[in-house]
Amino acid sequence: MTRTPDHIAVLTGDLVNSTGLGEASVARAFDALAACAMAQAAWQGDSLRFTRHRGDGWQVALGRPELAFRACLAFRAALRALGDGYDSYIGLAIGPVTALLGPDLNAETDPVFAASGHALEAIKLGKTAPSRLYYHGTDAATGPRQATLYLLDTLSRGWTPVQAEILTQALAPPPRPSFTALAETVGKSRQSVTKSLDAAHFPAIELALSALEHHAAPD
Helix, strand or coil: CCCCCCEEEEEEEEECCHHHHCHHHHHHHHHHHHHHHHHHHHHHCCCCCCEEECCCEEEEEECCHHHHHHHHHHHHHHHHCCCCCCCEEEEEEEEECCCCCCCCHHHCCCHHHHHHHHHHHHHHCCCCCCCCEEEECCCCCHHHHHHHHHHHHHHHHCCCHHHHHHHHHHCCCCCCCCHHHHHHHHCCCHHHHHHHHHHCCHHHHHHHHHHHHHHHCCC
């Protein structure tokens, strides 16, 4: 981070069925995740410091934690755009940091990094509801945040590769390009883009994300 924010969000992910994907497909997945992190730097105003974490895992840090839920869905979209067999478990935590972050998040020791890892571990050990997105927290916001993640996980789990490709662009926070400009970017008609976004539940997802971000953003 170019400055030390009061709080950051940390996402710790692990590819679903990485053994079954095979080495070449895992490499494709990590390329897509890294590209997504690079695109999100424009949202955050700083690098996410995308770091490979424990084999087939990955981790990023967000200087604007209010965008954490949007980030989770963007990473899912980036993977789903590759095909139906691509997805990631994602553990999320929000907390303070004590100093500027280095380029390798594996070297960070603030509790928020461990908390995000614990969230991922809870998913993989079956200690949570059957969701691939899980929030680790202890404050009063934990329940509502996790309830929202359960719903977002359900709405996004069935995205097709075509829908996900469009969503990699559409999930950028406002102001975003018009549907016409978005259609030109993905090489599809405006009507096709609108139909795909409706089928992917994007209007409802965007309303939920915008409401969360409005109330979570710093004054």
